[in-house]
Amino acid sequence: xxxxxxxxxxxxxxxxxxxxxxxxxxxxxxxxxxxxxxxxxxxxxxxxxxxxxxxxxxxxxxxxxxxxxxxxxxxxxxxxxxxxxxxxxx
Numbered sequence: 228x229x230x231x232x233x234x235x236x237x238x239x240x241x242x243x244x245x246x247x248x249x250x251x252x253x254x255x256x257x258x259x260x261x262x263x264x265x266x267x268x269x270x271x272x273x274x275x276x277x278x279x280x281x282x283x284x285x286x287x288x289x290x291x292x293x294x295x296x297x298x299x300x301x302x303x304x305x306x307x308x309x310x311x312x313x314x315x316x317x
Contacts, residue, residue, distance in 0.1 A: 262305030
């Protein structure tokens with residue numbers, strides 16, 4: 228009978244540097260996408276419920292629309308940081 232060959236587990240080495248480089252690449256792409264979206268839209272808005280009053284069956288709530296402006300320098304900085312991460316990775 229032939230012995231079945233089993234893979235040599237000791238010779239297989241897991242590369243943490245490859246995992247870290249993939250994470251850096253994903254972060255770089257996310258920064259570039261966020262920067263482009265920030266430049267394209269310039270901001271975003273959301274609705275926030277602030278006050279709620281309940282008097283028996285009567286309910287009153289106030290919804291405020293909040294707007295967050297994204298500065299141009301933040302979008303450009305995110306794009307630049309993402310590009311640098313893609314270029315400088317070793």
